[in-house]
Amino acid sequence: MPYTIEFCNTPLTIPERRWGQADNVPPLDGDTQSTVQFTAFSSCIGICARNENGARVIGIHLSVTDDQGNVFAVNDVPTVSEILQTWGYDPLTVFVIGQAQVWQESVPQAYAALLASLGQPQVYSYGDGTYGAGLNPANVLVPTYAE
Incomplete structure (x- = not known):
């Protein structure tokens, strides 16, 4: 069975191998609020972006392997690209x-292909924790993180 990524309706708790979206959440008292947020990461990555008119944010939660043991591979990269496009x-x-x-250690070729397909975006790597994305006071999409 192939590695699959499905839509979810829980943009503030996006589980593994799911993607969600939400309308922008403005900062509160100058503090960035998560518009999308993932369930806790211990070996996962997330992809975040705004839509073309800047009104919404998407988050895609990727795990190295799925619950069937399928590993994220180079041939899974087009699925991520298709969701975003x-x-x-x-x-x-x-x-x-x-x-x-x-990801660099576990699936180096797939990770490199994913970054290339995304145009070599900025990568923010922290420790285990809860990651997300929201708008800062300058209306720029930035990562959010909590241990």
């Missing part, structure tokens, strides 16, 4: 967050 993302706003080192 169908959704109407702005390539200038995309970034990757999460356990980049785990």
